[in-house]
Amino acid sequence: MVEHDMREIDVREIGDRIREMAVEVSWNLGTAERECLRRLSEEEESPLGRKILSAIVSNFEIAAAERRPLCQDTGLAVVFLEIGQNVRLVGGSLLDAVNAGVRTAYRDALLRMSVLNDPLLRANTKDNTPAIVHIEIVPGDRVRILFGAKGGGCENMSRSAMLNPSDGKRGVVEFVTRAVQEASANPCPPVVVGVGLGGTFEKAAILAKKALFRPLGKPNSQLHLADLERELLDSINRTGVGPMGMGGTRTAMAVHVEAFPCHIASLPVAVNLDCHSHRHMEAEI
Ligand code: SF4
Numbered sequence: 001m002v003e004h005d006m007r008e009i010d011v012r013e014i015g016d017r018i019r020e021m022a023v024e025v026s027w028n029l030g031t032a033e034r035e036c037l038r039r040l041s042e043e044e045e046s047p048l049g050r051k052i053l054s055a056i057v058s059n060f061e062i063a064a065a066e067r068r069p070l071c072q073d074t075g076l077a078v079v080f081l082e083i084g085q086n087v088r089l090v091g092g093s094l095l096d097a098v099n100a101g102v103r104t105a106y107r108d109a110l111l112r113m114s115v116l117n118d119p120l121l122r123a124n125t126k127d128n129t130p131a132i133v134h135i136e137i138v139p140g141d142r143v144r145i146l147f148g149a150k151g152g153g154c155e156n157m158s159r160s161a162m163l164n165p166s167d168g169k170r171g172v173v174e175f176v177t178r179a180v181q182e183a184s185a186n187p188c189p190p191v192v193v194g195v196g197l198g199g200t201f202e203k204a205a206i207l208a209k210k211a212l213f214r215p216l217g218k219p220n221s222q223l224h225l226a227d228l229e230r231e232l233l234d235s236i237n238r239t240g241v242g243p244m245g246m247g248g249t250r251t252a253m254a255v256h257v258e259a260f261p262c263h264i265a266s267l268p269v270a271v272n273l274d275c276h277s278h279r280h281m282e283a284e285i
Contacts, residue, residue, distance in 0.1 A: 006088040007141040009285055011097035014081070014143060017283045018101030018131075021147040022077060023109045025279035026069045029060040032216040033253070033278050040190055040243075040250040049248030053190075056243070056276050070277040071188075074111035075149030077102045077131035080210060084140035099129040114152065134206060142284055146213045149279040154187035160196075160205055160270035169228065172197065172269055177235045179271040180252065185245025188275035190253045192216065193236065196270040197225075199260035204268035211256035212274050213282065220257055229255045253278065 037060070041053035063070045079098055083089070091097070106113060106128040115130070117123045138144075159179045163171045176195055183191075196207030219226035232255040242248025253276070262268060274280075 006086055007084070008088050008090050009143055010091035011089050011094045012091050012100075013285055014094065014145060015097035015101035017145055017285065018077075018079065018098055018147055019105040021145070021281040021283060022102055022105035022111075022149065025147065025149050025281050026074050026109060026111055027063045027067045029063070029070060029277070029279070030216065030281075033276075034060060036216060036253045037190070037276060040253065044243060044248050044250045046242055046246075046248035048246050049243040049250065052243040052246060053250070060277075069111060070279065071151065071275075072112060073114060073151040073153065074106070074128075075151050075279065076114060076155070077128065078134075078148040078150050078209065079131050080134045080136070080144075080146040080213065082136045082138045082144040082146075084142045085137050086139075086141035087143060094135075095130075095133060098131055098133055102131045103127040103129050134210070145283045145285070146210075147281050147283075148213060148274075151188070151275050151277065154191065154273045154275040157183035157187045158205075158208070158270070158272045160201065160208075160268070162201065163267040163269055165265065165267045167267060171267070172228070173231060173235055175269055176232055176255075176271050177239060180236045180273065181239040181241060183273060184241055187273040188277070189241055189245060189251050190243055190276050191251065192253050192274040192278050193232065193255040194272040194274065195232070195255065195257040196272070197257060197259040197268070198262035198266075199268060200262070200266070201268055203260055204270035205272070207258040207260060208270040208272035211258040212272060212278075213280050214256045214258075216278065217254040218256075220259075222259070225257045225259055229257050232257070
């Protein structure tokens with residue numbers, strides 16, 4: 001590929017978009033999420049569950065009206081970058097630009113700094129960096145940015161397992177349902193359930209995380225996986241965990257499954273939960 005076929009993108013432009021997204025997701029819950037939570041507040045059978053859901057609806061309405069965070073935990077920044085292979089990044093270090101966007105957003109918008117320098121030394125970095133960045137090289141000359149602010153309570157309820165291939169679909173449904181049931185109130189349900197199936201140990205976890213970024217409730221394009229998503233949603237809602245773990249029939253907003261080919265001896269599965277403050281946005285440059 002000769003140089004003139006490449007499209008130049010300044011990494012500072014990527015950093016600026018990330019700054020804008022990090023501020024906006026903190027107070028502006030997506031339209032699909034708002035509609036879903038309103039619908040669940042009507043469908044929920046438990047009176048206490050309905051009350052909790054109407055408090056959640058008021059919370060996102062107030063957050064939007066006053067441009068204040070949806071939750072005190074304004075999250076760890078998780079960024080997926082799909083970079084076209086015909087893009088030439090200029091203007092410095094990509095990771096520095098991503099972290100500069102996060103740093104500026106969290107400082108300017110007075111969001112909580114939730115990142116520690118080391119899991120054992122535990123000193124706050126005081127600027128909410130570093131972000132967790134996943135980079136994929138894809139065809140084309142564009143950069144797609146997925147930004148999420150991930151709360152600690154829901155992230156802590158993640159799970160993965162290497163199931164026996166003979167466990168099959170039934171084993172997957174049991175594992176994912178149990179993960180949500182045992183998480184109970186901790187991930188602040190109604191949750192969004194990201195499921196990664198296949199690949200390897202680490203691939204399944206990344207698939208589960210990326211599944212959370214799909215537009216809420218949009219089914220997998222493969223019919224057998226869309227069927228699995230419906231079955232999982234039904235199974236999770238039958239656990240009785242309910243809104244904020246106080247009992248009820250509406251425990252999940254959506255289940256998104258992403259799958260990848262795997263070894264004949266393996267059936268990797270990973271579950272990553274997001275809370276009702278499901279903060280994610282995407283942009284393309
Ligand atoms: S799980 Fe979500 S809603 Fe609950 S405290 Fe954490 S960020 Fe806030």
